[in-house]
Amino acid sequence: MIRRPLRPLARILAARAQGGDPGAIEAENLRLRNDARRDELRLRAEGRLFVMALCFLGAFTVIGARMGTLAASEPAEPRLAASGEAIRASRADITDRNGRVLATNLATHSLYAQPEQIVDAARAARELAAIFPELDEEALHRRFTDGRKFLWIRKTLSPEEMQKVHDIGEPGLLFGPREMRLYPNGRLAAHILGGASFGREGVHSAEVIGTAGIEKEYDAYLRDPALSGAPLVTSLDLTVQAVTEQVLGGGMRLLNAKGASAILMDVHTGEILAMASLPDFDPNDRPAPLTRGEAADSPIFNRAVQGVYELGSVFKIFPVAQALELGLAGPSTVIDTSGPMRVGGFSINEFRNKNFGKISLAEILIESSNRGTGRLALQIGAERQKEFLGRFGFLEPTDVEMVEAPTGRPLFPERWQELSTVTISYGHGISTSPLHLAAGYASLVNGGTRVRPTLLRQSGPQRGERLVSEETSKAVRTMLRQVVTEGTASFAEVEGYHVGGKTGTADKPRAAGGGYYEDKVIATFASIFPAHDPEYVLVVALDEPMETSGEEPRRTAGWTAVPVAAEIIRRTAPLLGLRPSVDAPPLPALTPASNG
Amino acid sequence: MTEMVHGTARAHAGDPVLPRWWRTVDKWAITCVLLLFGVGLLLGLAASPPLAARNGLPPFYYVERQAVFGAMALATMLVVSMMSPLLVRRIGVLGFAAGLVALALLPFLGTDFGKGAVRWYSLGFASVQPSEFLKPCFVVLAAWLMAAAQDVAGPPGRSVSFAVALVVVGLLAVQPDFGQAALVLFGWGVMYFVAGAPIALLIALAGAAVGAGAIAYNASEHFARRIDGFLAPDLDPRTQLGFATNAIQEGGFFGVGVGEGQVKWSLPDAHTDFIIAVAAEEYGLVLVLFVIALYAAIVIRSLWRLMRERDPFIRLAGAGLVAMFGAQAMINMGVAVRLLPAKGMTLPFVSYGGSSLIAGGLLMGMLLACTRARPQGEMSDVFGRGGR
Numbered sequence: 004m005i006r007r008p009l010r011p012l013a014r015i016l017a018a019r020a021q022g023g024d025p026g027a028i029e030a031e032n033l034r035l036r037n038d039a040r041r042d043e044l045r046l047r048a049e050g051r052l053f054v055m056a057l058c059f060l061g062a063f064t065v066i067g068a069r070m071g072t073l074a075a076s077e078p079a080e081p082r083l084a085a086s087g088e089a090i091r092a093s094r095a096d097i098t099d100r101n102g103r104v105l106a107t108n109l110a111t112h113s114l115y116a117q118p119e120q121i122v123d124a125a126r127a128a129r130e131l132a133a134i135f136p137e138l139d140e141e142a143l144h145r146r147f148t149d150g151r152k153f154l155w156i157r158k159t160l161s162p163e164e165m166q167k168v169h170d171i172g173e174p175g176l177l178f179g180p181r182e183m184r185l186y187p188n189g190r191l192a193a194h195i196l197g198g199a200s201f202g203r204e205g206v207h208s209a210e211v212i213g214t215a216g217i218e219k220e221y222d223a224y225l226r227d228p229a230l231s232g233a234p235l236v237t238s239l240d241l242t243v244q245a246v247t248e249q250v251l252g253g254g255m256r257l258l259n260a261k262g263a264s265a266i267l268m269d270v271h272t273g274e275i276l277a278m279a280s281l282p283d284f285d286p287n288d289r290p291a292p293l294t295r296g297e298a299a300d301s302p303i304f305n306r307a308v309q310g311v312y313e314l315g316s317v318f319k320i321f322p323v324a325q326a327l328e329l330g331l332a333g334p335s336t337v338i339d340t341s342g343p344m345r346v347g348g349f350s351i352n353e354f355r356n357k358n359f360g361k362i363s364l365a366e367i368l369i370e371s372s373n374r375g376t377g378r379l380a381l382q383i384g385a386e387r388q389k390e391f392l393g394r395f396g397f398l399e400p401t402d403v404e405m406v407e408a409p410t411g412r413p414l415f416p417e418r419w420q421e422l423s424t425v426t427i428s429y430g431h432g433i434s435t436s437p438l439h440l441a442a443g444y445a446s447l448v449n450g451g452t453r454v455r456p457t458l459l460r461q462s463g464p465q466r467g468e469r470l471v472s473e474e475t476s477k478a479v480r481t482m483l484r485q486v487v488t489e490g491t492a493s494f495a496e497v498e499g500y501h502v503g504g505k506t507g508t509a510d511k512p513r514a515a516g517g518g519y520y521e522d523k524v525i526a527t528f529a530s531i532f533p534a535h536d537p538e539y540v541l542v543v544a545l546d547e548p549m550e551t552s553g554e555e556p557r558r559t560a561g562w563t564a565v566p567v568a569a570e571i572i573r574r575t576a577p578l579l580g581l582r583p584s585v586d587a588p589p590l591p592a593l594t595p596a597s598n599g
Numbered sequence: 600m601t602e603m604v605h606g607t608a609r610a611h612a613g614d615p616v617l618p619r620w621w622r623t624v625d626k627w628a629i630t631c632v633l634l635l636f637g638v639g640l641l642l643g644l645a646a647s648p649p650l651a652a653r654n655g656l657p658p659f660y661y662v663e664r665q666a667v668f669g670a671m672a673l674a675t676m677l678v679v680s681m682m683s684p685l686l687v688r689r690i691g692v693l694g695f696a697a698g699l700v701a702l703a704l705l706p707f708l709g710t711d712f713g714k715g716a717v718r719w720y721s722l723g724f725a726s727v728q729p730s731e732f733l734k735p736c737f738v739v740l741a742a743w744l745m746a747a748a749q750d751v752a753g754p755p756g757r758s759v760s761f762a763v764a765l766v767v768v769g770l771l772a773v774q775p776d777f778g779q780a781a782l783v784l785f786g787w788g789v790m791y792f793v794a795g796a797p798i799a800l801l802i803a804l805a806g807a808a809v810g811a812g813a814i815a816y817n818a819s820e821h822f823a824r825r826i827d828g829f830l831a832p833d834l835d836p837r838t839q840l841g842f843a844t845n846a847i848q849e850g851g852f853f854g855v856g857v858g859e860g861q862v863k864w865s866l867p868d869a870h871t872d873f874i875i876a877v878a879a880e881e882y883g884l885v886l887v888l889f890v891i892a893l894y895a896a897i898v899i900r901s902l903w904r905l906m907r908e909r910d911p912f913i914r915l916a917g918a919g920l921v922a923m924f925g926a927q928a929m930i931n932m933g934v935a936v937r938l939l940p941a942k943g944m945t946l947p948f949v950s951y952g953g954s955s956l957i958a959g960g961l962l963m964g965m966l967l968a969c970t971r972a973r974p975q976g977e978m979s980d981v982f983g984r985g986g987r
């Protein structure tokens with residue numbers, strides 16, 4: 004090939020000499036060079052395109068050949084789950100704070116069939132139906148003979164059932180090893196634990212996944228093989244939980260209540276030592292959720308965490324504490340609670356239309372005066388009240404470690420008007436869960452710093468945001484103690500443990516909307532003990548209780564929730580390691596001997 | 600009278616558009632595409648009812664949508680294939696600009712449909728994956744730049760196109776969508792190869808790609824898990840790959856029978872990434888080989904026609920487009936038979952997916968526009984003048 008020069012200098016010089024146009028010659032030269040280059044590249048590209056075509060042909064051939072070899076080979080054991088990873092069967096235990104087992108695993112077997120291997124399908128179906136009453140012989144026989152290669156029959160077997168199936172002597176019936184979740188304490192702490200079921204299943208193992216409660220919240224943690232089966236240590240105390248559930252159950256029956264809940268919480272660490280919601284269920288056999296009606300009617304509904312209720316006068320401590328904190332009043336400041344009091348067109352009345360007149364701040368709490376806290380709330384104002392309750396966590400779901408926690412979303416008016424301010428001061432117009440209340444009381448009485456409820460064992464006290472001063476916290480404790488010694492919660496006096504607390508008897512709102520029931524209440528008692536230096540908060544709430552020993556049925560918390568709470572404290576305080584501080588009995592006075 | 604005033608109506612110089620199109624277009628490739636689309640509908644009838652059942656829709660909902668999108672895709676393909684290469688280039692460059700903007704805005708306006716990668720714009724009735732449309736447009740742009748670079752004293756088109764490729768790859772890797780990113784790089788590499796890259800440089804580039812893969816393996820868990828799954832000597836039968844392999848084995852040579860397949864009930868991506876497994880199970884090796892033959896025919900025929908092409912832009916664009924098309928099919932099927940690590944990539948014209956189908960139609964239309972028969976100056980060869 005002739006190489007073309009970059010510039011045909013000989014021709015250009017000649018053209019210049021003759022007065023011609025060298026530009027045209029250069030352009031012509033450039034065109035020729037371009038053409039030559041294109042030809043060269045085209046020839047090279049032709050070869051490379053050919054190589055590409057060969058590569059593609061080769062690749063498609065390889066894929067086709069691979070398809071062919073795969074199609075000619077035998078399939079492996081059939082599998083029934085869709086997944087991206089291997090199944091991890093192990094699941095860590097859950098224990099209480101002292102290492103006592105709440106949830107563990109039990110080795111068992113699943114039963115499956117390979118119909119191709121079955122010798123006598125009719126007999127196998129008949130014998131299996133005899134062992135397992137829930138299996139249908141005809142359906143089983145049909146499935147054994149319809150040509151499928153694989154079939155699950157049972158997810159778990161007891162050892163006796165396994166032996167019986169073994170005795171059929173049918174080679175097509177096979178067992179796969181399984182681990183199943185076991186809750187050895189039955190109904191104990193059922194709502195907290197939740198439940199578990201099988202996830203993805205293979206022949207050789209199956210995944211156990213949490214379906215509710217702490218099992219679901221910590222599902223990934225419990226299944227994490229890197230933790231090599233280290234148990235999840237909760238804050239619960241098995242014995243305290245058992246006592247709480249027992250006493251609460253007894254109280255619920257005696258008082259004909261529809262449901263009940265109780266929370267026992269450490270005021271410094273936020274640890275929940277016991278939390279019960281009745282009616283309950285057995286997590287080994289978790290009932291299905293209701294498909295119709297109120298979710299709250301199902302035993303799987305956790306009243307302590309998911310249920311939000313207008314809890315009534317137990318809220319009165321908050322406007323009182325805020326008034327103290329803001330310096331609007333001291334414990335002995337006298338406030339006029341006399342009627343009538345009209346706010347936003349509604350008349351604010353006391354329980355049974357009493358009239359307390361001019362009483363001190365402490366007495367407002369002791370007597371549970373609606374108008375008293377209402378007047379305080381009007382002084383505080385809507386914005387400061389909302390902000391104060393918000394800092395205690397009353398306006399958002401609790402962040403306790405249960406999947407159900409976000410569903411316990413408090414209800415409060417969007418527009419926080421004057422009337423709302425007044426009603427919220429005595430616990431109406433705002434609905435929260437009992438757990439919210441327990442956390443609020445704990446934050447108020449522990450010296451005034453925020454604690455968040457937790458279900459995991461903690462190593463030390465929580466150092467939360469300061470909500471009220473030490474002095475306010477102390478004054479509040481004194482007043483709560485006075486409610487027990489002088490006020491509505493006199494049944495809460497447990498010798499040696501200095502219980503303090505506040506009662507609340509809230510009329511239930513009508514389900515259909517519009518007003519409140521006359522004869523259906525939620526009775527709540529929020530208590531602290533020992534009142535001078537509180538360690539624990541106990542909240543007991545009873546749904547529609549009725550005490551019938553007297554002439555007319557009594558529904559107030561003082562007659563219902565308070566005795567139940569007192570019994571729980573009486574029995575759990577020693578278990579919690581609290582030393583009763585018994586005042587030494589007065590020495591017998593010297594009696595003058597006059598026998599002489 | 601009119602003619603006297605206005606002059607005679609001008610006679611059309613060229614022959615009519617449609618007959619000329621029909622005479623020059625690659626009819627075999629069109630036939631193959633139509634067959635592939637038919638196979639896709641057939642497999643959709645089998646593979647998508649489980650998905651529809653899971654989503655509570657009528658059983659053939661996805662098949663109907665596939666038919667509608669397919670009609671749109673075929674129309675796109677035919678219209679684009681009638682365009683001149685110049686028009687294709689213009690549309691490609693403009694489309695690339697629009698696609699790049701759409702891709703860059705994805706992190707702000709896109710949605711991930713809960714799949715862990717933000718790749719889609721949700722339009723309510725359908726979703727659009729801009730990267731699908733960007734691919735063919737990128738090829739056209741890069742071909743234009745590289746063809747310009749072939750002229751003596753032309754612009755530095757190769758470096759510029761490489762920079763553009765890196766920008767696109769970067770945007771795709773952010774999503775993350777390493778499959779599409781690899782495909783874009785592959786398309787660029789093929790064009791560079793055809794444009795006359797030095798062999799030594801190609802080897803160095805291959806080394807760089809391996810290095811980038813190693814970095815991605817160490818940096819991205821998503822990526823590492825897939826590679827691990829591929830390298831593991833024995834296959835866990837409960838993975839998607841395990842099901843796919845099992846389905847191919849179950850199918851054997853002639854399949855278990857229409858509608859009898861089980862794999863579609865277990866595989867979440869039975870209608871898209873693993874549709875070839877459904878084909879293998881229900882219709883057996885026969886249909887799979889037929890599908891492979893269709894893809895191979897499109898690729899080989901197009902390359903054969905491009906070998907005679909003298910215009911560098913058309914040659915490069917065609918080579919890039921056909922390489923992308925073929926590679927996508929190869930990767931999809933290679934994954935199902937475990938020749939390649941698991942990578943979500945659709946099977947062109949067969950898998951379900953509106954964006955994938957219509958973008959496939961666009962790509963195929965551009966390719967057909969490039970492979971149309973044109974006068975190639977064979978006569979001047981005969982007379983020894985060289986040239987174009």
